[in-house]
Amino acid sequence: MKIYCLVIALVCSILQTQAQITSEQEDSQNIRKLYDLALLNGQSYSWLDHIANNIGGRLSGSLQAEQAVEYTRTELEKLELDKVWLQPVMVPKWTRGFPEYAYVESAEGITTPMTISALGGSVSTNPLGLRAEVIEVKGIEDLAHYGKELIDGKIIFYNRPMRPDLINTFSAYGGCVDQRYSGAEEAARYGAVGVLVRSLTHKIDDVPHTGSMSYGDLPENKRIPAAAISTLDADYLSSMLKLDPKMEFYFKLNCRNYPDVESHNVIGEIIGSAFPQEVIVVGAHLDSWDLGDGAHDDGAGVVQSMEVLRLFQRAGISPKRTIRVVLFMNEENGLRGGNKYAEVADQKHETHLFALESDAGGFTPRGFSIDATEEQYQQILEWKDLFEPYLIHSFEEGGSGADISPLKNGKTVLAGLRPDSQRYFDYHHADTDTFEAVNKRELELGAATMAALVYLVDKYGFEVVGNEEVSAN
Numbered sequence: 405m406k407i408y409c410l411v412i413a414l415v416c417s418i419l420q421t422q423a424q425i426t427s428e429q430e431d432s433q434n435i436r437k438l439y440d441l442a443l444l445n446g447q448s449y450s451w452l453d454h455i456a457n458n459i460g461g462r463l464s465g466s467l468q469a470e471q472a473v474e475y476t477r478t479e480l481e482k483l484e485l486d487k488v489w490l491q492p493v494m495v496p497k498w499t500r501g502f503p504e505y506a507y508v509e510s511a512e513g514i515t516t517p518m519t520i521s522a523l524g525g526s527v528s529t530n531p532l533g534l535r536a537e538v539i540e541v542k543g544i545e546d547l548a549h550y551g552k553e554l555i556d557g558k559i560i561f562y563n564r565p566m567r568p569d570l571i572n573t574f575s576a577y578g579g580c581v582d583q584r585y586s587g588a589e590e591a592a593r594y595g596a597v598g599v600l601v602r603s604l605t606h607k608i609d610d611v612p613h614t615g616s617m618s619y620g621d622l623p624e625n626k627r628i629p630a631a632a633i634s635t636l637d638a639d640y641l642s643s644m645l646k647l648d649p650k651m652e653f654y655f656k657l658n659c660r661n662y663p664d665v666e667s668h669n670v671i672g673e674i675i676g677s678a679f680p681q682e683v684i685v686v687g688a689h690l691d692s693w694d695l696g697d698g699a700h701d702d703g704a705g706v707v708q709s710m711e712v713l714r715l716f717q718r719a720g721i722s723p724k725r726t727i728r729v730v731l732f733m734n735e736e737n738g739l740r741g742g743n744k745y746a747e748v749a750d751q752k753h754e755t756h757l758f759a760l761e762s763d764a765g766g767f768t769p770r771g772f773s774i775d776a777t778e779e780q781y782q783q784i785l786e787w788k789d790l791f792e793p794y795l796i797h798s799f800e801e802g803g804s805g806a807d808i809s810p811l812k813n814g815k816t817v818l819a820g821l822r823p824d825s826q827r828y829f830d831y832h833h834a835d836t837d838t839f840e841a842v843n844k845r846e847l848e849l850g851a852a853t854m855a856a857l858v859y860l861v862d863k864y865g866f867e868v869v870g871n872e873e874v875s876a877n
């Protein structure tokens with residue numbers, strides 16, 4: 405009897421191991437197929453061509469943003485997904501108006517033009533422009549050092565550069581972005597009349613980089629104009645101020661804030677064959693800044709997310725769970741699309757198993773940043789070897805993406821595609837963010853990498869989501 409039991413146990417164990425090997429082989433083959441399809445016959449690059457070159461920069465509330473909504477909806481419909489729809493969302497509308505103009509006057513009648521760009525959401529200067537002395541600081545914390553008396557009536561020039569020694573350039577960005585986001589609000593409290601912010605890039609050139617800013621709860625009559633200044637001109641201005649601290653800076657902004665307008669998130673899905681009620685989101689933001697074509701930020705993520713669903717179809721993989729692409733509106737200056745999506749998902753009591761965002765540029769994928777419980781994270785790590793042939797090595801715990809962050813609930817696993825970040829801030833929010841700056845292969849590799857992770861999550865689910873058992877096969 406004992407021997408009989410032993411034999412049974414042995415056979416079971418062999419069968420189990422074999423099943424595991426077969427499953428691993430199947431995963432490896434399917435992932436290979438997804439990469440092959442993306443590289444041999446991908447569609448992400450031609451979609452991006454249209455979005456960047458035929459539509460261009462698409463700030464929320466603009467005609468181009470609406471064109472991007474229509475175009476991506478039409479393209480998703482062409483894929484013949486199970487369902488494609490638009491989700492209404494109210495978004496802010498801000499326009500830049502005529503190009504900004506700025507100069508410094510180093511001696512009477514001797515002026516040097518400066519390249520600046522209004523920050524998104526900034527008020528305009530008065531129609532004649534603004535002229536004042538400049539105080540250079542290395543951060544908001546320096547304002548207290550100067551105090552109200554010295555700052556009153558001056559332009560505050562935030563000139564803390566991004567740290568070059570940080571390998572992850574997003575960390576360097578994170579170390580400076582408060583100057584851009586809150587610099588005007590804080591300087592206005594000290595009586596400043598305007599704000600200049602060193603562009604958030606490592607590159608020393610004459611390209612200003614815009615981005616969002618906030619006045620917090622400042623009343624309208626206290627709001628002061630704010631602009632980014634190119635790194636080259638920030639260095640020039642800094643050196644000139646050392647020679648003559650009384651030197652004056654002139655700038656004129658023509659931007660304008662309007663009441664909110666209606667726009668849309670664009671959504672499409674393949675309904676799951678076994679667990680249709682479990683949703684896997686793959687997404688990016690459809691809006692971009694108005695300066696360039698928004699090719700890296702975030703056109704790349706948009707077309708990669710669309711491509712994930714197309715790759716599933718072409719590979720003949722019928723997902724068990726519902727795979728949903730969401731193209732979020734208004735990440736750049738409001739996050740209204742991301743908030744609206746999470747709000748509606750909550751109202752409908754939808755179960756989101758996993759959400760993956762691509763919003764770090766269309767560069768060579770390195771891996772993922774994962775926001776999950778320890779058990780969920782460990783499960784993802786078990787799949788690491790399957791990514792080895794594609795040089796995808798980085799599976800780190802950390803933030804995911806702005807648009808999917810409102811889905812965070814302690815159960816849904818969130819992740820962000822993490823491409824190489826070294827060149828991202830050369831283009832970020834600037835007029836250099838064009839189609840030409842995106843490499844076709846790198847873009848396609850990113851799409852395939854996303855599809856591979858979605859494939860594994862769809863196939864295996866997650867063992868435990870919070871305290872509830874969720875189907876794990």
Ligand SMILES: [Zn+2]
Pocket residue numbers: 689701702735763
């Ligand atoms: Zn972005």
